[in-house]
Amino acid sequence: MANRLVCLCNFVDEKEIRLVLKKGAESTADIQRFTRAGTSCGRCLPEIDELVLNHKKNKPEDQQRKLELGQ
Numbered sequence: 001m002a003n004r005l006v007c008l009c010n011f012v013d014e015k016e017i018r019l020v021l022k023k024g025a026e027s028t029a030d031i032q033r034f035t036r037a038g039t040s041c042g043r044c045l046p047e048i049d050e051l052v053l054n055h056k057k058n059k060p061e062d063q064q065r066k067l068e069l070g071q
């Protein structure tokens, strides 16, 4: 998967946002606090919302897979 720049104002890419989500961020506000993405013009906020939603949707499966793999 290509790494895209999500927040042009603050130079925050998708990889950094996914990392913060993996470390426990649970909302767009958390992403803003930890990366500063979405804290300037706000044009990237819908994309950040989508990344957060997708992470939440996929989270139970990831946890289930880790349980199955004994991680």
Ligand code: FES
Pocket (backbone or CB within 6 Å): 006, 007, 008, 009, 010, 037, 038, 039, 040, 041, 042, 043, 044, 045
């Ligand atoms: S593009 Fe993210 S705050 Fe402007």
